[in-house]
Amino acid sequence: MGKQARNYSPLTIKKLYALSGNECSFPGCSKQMVSQSNAKNSNICHIEAANPDGQRYREDMTDKERADYENLILLCVDHHTETDDVHKYTVATLKKMKDEHEAKIASRNLGRSPSMLKVAINKISEIGLSDLKDTDASKSFNITTKLDYNGVTNKRRLINDLKVYYHKLNTLYDELDRAGSLKKENLLDNIRHIYLDVSGRYIGQSDDYMPIIRQHSDSIFEEVFNELLQLVDFGDVSLEELSPALRVVMVDAFMRCKILEEPI
Ligand SMILES: [Zn+2]
Ligand SMILES: [Zn+2]
Secondary structure (H helix, E strand, C coil): CCCHHHCCCHHHHHHHHHHCCCECCCCCCCCECCCHHHCCHHHEEECCCCCCCCCCCCCCCCHHHHCCHHHEEECCHHHHHHCCCCCCCCHHHHHHHHHHHHHHHHHHHHHHCCCHHHHHHHHHHCCCCCCCCCCCCCCCCCHHHHHHHCCCCCCHHHHHHHHHHHHHHHHHHHHHHHCCCCHHHHHHHHHHHHHHHHHHHHHCCCCCCHHHHHHHHHHHHHHHHHHHHHHCCCCCCCHHHHHHHHHHHHHHHHHCCCCCCCCC
16 A cells, blocks of 8 residues: 555645645745656655555555556645644645636636637547537526536636636637638547547446546546547647647537536
């Protein structure tokens, strides 16, 4: 035990550094981390500890979950030490810290290169899973109702924080519609396809799928993102540059009920 809880997948390491902008996630600290190629293990902090004698250890967690992106936060050495105070830095506090930092970096990166939204649209539409069965891309939802219905908790902040970019994205979609392009439809169909694959792995043969979706909605959302990261042809664009735009497209797809379930 413990060893496997530090057995991070290459994708987890890549995401951890890219989505935090290679910065310490502690509020107000923007200390740069070493690059991910010579990543120091001491910068990778477990939100719920790797070992029973570690901070915030939870027994009913698998080592795979302990080593997962969702359970890790990037911190400089000073702040790693500071967060060892488990009364001040609870699991909820650290998750909030990580989410807020990720949203801040995503907004900053998109602000610097807004053209990434267009790049993301092109790249997702080109994945080629789509067979355009379901072209209904209309929006009929209330976001809070939808988050509640699906039991989304951890991803709530990210989904809400990126809301400011939906407007920009929808302007791009409108342009595509006017130009008679099917890129938006292909993109949404590809995302739907990925969602059905991912959720299918959880649901299996079960008929009563909604409780399963509710229990795993945060993980499902993140796994759809992971699949996208692996399916998209990045070309000469970096994960760091493109990820925030991919997130925005995903959240919009969530609002269009292509990811997770439509409230009934
Ligand atoms: Zn730690
Ligand atoms: Zn720091």
